[in-house]
Amino acid sequence: MIRAHITHAQASSSNPRPERIMAENVLLRLEGITKTFGGIVALEGVDFEVRAGEVHALIGENGAGKSTLMKIATGVHHADRGRLLWKGQVVRLHTPRDAHRLGIRMVPQELTLVPQLSAGENIFLGCLPHRRGLFSWVRWKEAHERARALLRELGHDLDPTRPVSELSVAEQQLVEIARALAFEAELLIFDEPTSPLSEHETERLFQVIARLKARGIGVIYITHRIREIYRIADRVTVLRDGRHVLTRPIVETTPEELVRAMVGRELREHFPARGPRVIGEPLLRVERLSAPGRFYDVTFSVHGGEIVGLAGLVGAGRTELVEAIFGAREYTSGTIRIAGRPVVIRTPADAVRHGLALVTDDRKTKGLILTASVHTNIILPVHTRIAHLGLFLNARAERQLTERLIRELRVKTPSADHPVMLLSGGNQQKVILARWLATTPRIFLLDEPTRGIDVGAKAEIYEWIRRLADQGAAILLVSSELEELQRLADRILVMHRGRIVGELSREEATDDRILYLATGGGA
Template sequence: MNPVLALRAVSKNFGMTAALTDMTLELFPGEVHAIVGENGAGKSTMIKIMTGIHQPSAGTVEVDGAPVVLSGSKAARLRGVAAIYQEPMVFPDLDVTENIFISATSGLLLNRPAMRRRARELIARIGMTLDVDRIASGLSLAEQQAVEIARALSQDVRVLIMDEPTASLSAHEASELRRIARALAADGVSVVYISHRLEEVFELANRVSVIRDGKHISTKGIADTNPQTLIAEMVGREVGNYFTKMPSTATSETLISVQGLSVDGVFENISFDIKRGEVLAMAGLIGARRTDVALALFGMLKTSAGQVTYKGQPLQITSSRQAIDAGIAYVSEDRRKMGLAMALPIRWNITLATLQKYLSPMGLINTGAEVATAWDYKKKLNIRTPNTDIAVGLLSGGNQQKVMLAKWLNMAPDLLIVDEPTRGIDVGAKAEVHALIRAFTAAGGTALVISSDLPEVLALGDRILVMREGRQMAIINHEDASQESIMALATGQKDAA
């Protein structure tokens, strides 16, 4: 049987940089083929070649055993190749039906009743219940991804590439998406599943391919490998178990005390203390309002009640500038909107929050000092880049995360609030980010870590605050916590916890 899509010795160069080298990959109908690799391994470039966005510098792309030229995304769609990403790309002001058939609306006359009937059929095919007349802006992330899958099915998709599709989803939504992937494969579609969550790979995939530094390392049946082997192949080195809880470095001194903090209509009556050297982890499902608590502490949400005592003194934070001046840093979960200036160089991003430090008496930026700081963090945080003058948006997600951490560590904060510190990054980068947070608290810093990854919560948190729908359910000591007890609280099952 010919593979439905194959890469044969494909290479892709951007100037002097080789993004892919002699990449060979075969995708067969009716299988879920997982692809794993570190950030920067070449996965995104490979997807763009398979979907016609990039053309190979060398090698060939085959469909049904014959060489083809995919001159663009439309040419790839006509061959039955489509992709969905972790951030769904729907038109928020259009309804579900219009989003599904957006690529078929070039004609002057559209049979809208027929389109709605077909939309219902496509939604039913993936096992979802969704009003096809509903406006997309009101859909959940999982529902938006279902719309994208239905759009692909409307174009007779044969290869569906799912790139980190569950990175922004709750556990239930992620489970639903994996069910859809299995159903599509059973229906003969070749599903390419790219994920940093190895537990998903082993639950879902028939085969798994590892790529590293733009090269194909291995392809194996899922029964013929294990997580440890995959990790070793992905990173090319042994990675310590970043899910292992390190000894607490908490002292007896309370850095921040929060009592009865509330924002009308968002969250209410949040109370906790964090000691110097301690990591307080904040857990909960999507919609628990953990990020809103962080934004209130950073002065970006106006509180309606409550008191914050910081370094022994009452503190009312009304702006992010005030929070920064007080030594509070916030690493956002959204690198693009609230973390980094993607078009600006790495070194500018690292010094942006502390620019005053680099001004000369004449008011000019001391470029030499700025470059030295950026290179120092490049080395300390293992930021993979040939230099610090390239735009940060050109880096992989894991390296962008490190730049964002460097930006805030450079201000030497007392309190570091980190929201989803390892969202969408690979296991090697996760280990490095965890080590950075631990080193920060070991040196006397204090951290509030918000994470939806329960093993991460247990690995980092000395204590764990669980939230549900804007309310604080409990604070658990690490030694008393388990994934089951945290989830029971997060879902409102107090007795089970």
């Protein structure tokens, strides 16, 4: 028996129930949603709706309440007050399965596929076509044919027999979407879907979403990337501090207005102006660095006071390259020079001693000790840097250093002893930056430093990147956001299949030129 109870409006011409007085094409409506966790108000009186065939963008800073609202919409959390209406009828969702039965599906940031199974098996997992009788067996040919048809409906010719473990993140997303359609989803919720995607893959995802719209499927699109919503959204809703701020057709808004609504104040220029800066001698030089299967014969320099961007599609080898420079991944040949002197970097500890810092895109598995405090996370690399000299900081000096960096980077935390896992994504990224600033590095390797964080935190991190360069640091910036590279970098290197295939000045670095090189046009 379905536990998503539907309260049918009682027929009455004199006193019609309010849930009947709705536009016919509204799929899901949330009214007056309030939710608290341990006395902390996560949502307060929030209204939200999405229509069939509509892309409704949901934006706000980290902690604004977007995830909580969507967890209520999908049966993960239950509202303390308020109600949900599905196609005009009040519903109560006790579990995610109740939401699935209605046709509500989430395409999460952390994909939920089984890597060992094929794409087709994942699409129909739980409802594989089978022959009934004394012995029941799966009709694999039919399953894969139906999976192939679903994928083609989405505009892709992905082979459904391929194991998911061999698929790119973009292809895995496609399988998640096809799986939702296999279960007759009428509303899809996308949570930061383009964070791991290249510009080319993002464009293909937008084409898929356009096909979903054409089929009458409603889409809720959660993102921190303001520019994206002007390409695909019909309406936008802004949440701030758990409250509804605005809902408006996208054509009636401006990016500046949305940013003000999100942060509650006038935000300075998203990308800070470049200050007076002197480009110094090369601090980092990589000569013919190779790791077969990952990158080949890579040579480039980064000067003091310079920001060098590194562009490329997912799988181009950018992350593998910066991890090799930092000693977190092996390379088989080539030379790394620091300030003109050849050095041997085989471990991250070697890199730290030579004045390198790596700010990773993967905060949760590579960048932070999530169960430890903010203080412990910030101070840890300092010990690595000075331990080989037989030196140490006393507890008072450590605490003063931590408190200073928390203030300077404006880390929002109740105290230095607060567990870092309880901070927002933007504040976690600030902690990673603080931990490296504590070691006074000369060279920063920044791998997708603003992925998955809100616009306010991004602006603050951009300000720090510029400030570090102005102070003479050498910065290598890996980013999949072309605007980020174009506005911050002094020049941009482009990688394709493990090789650097071009170098562009700021003036030359147009979207078309970068993508031409990144897709092999210059190879």
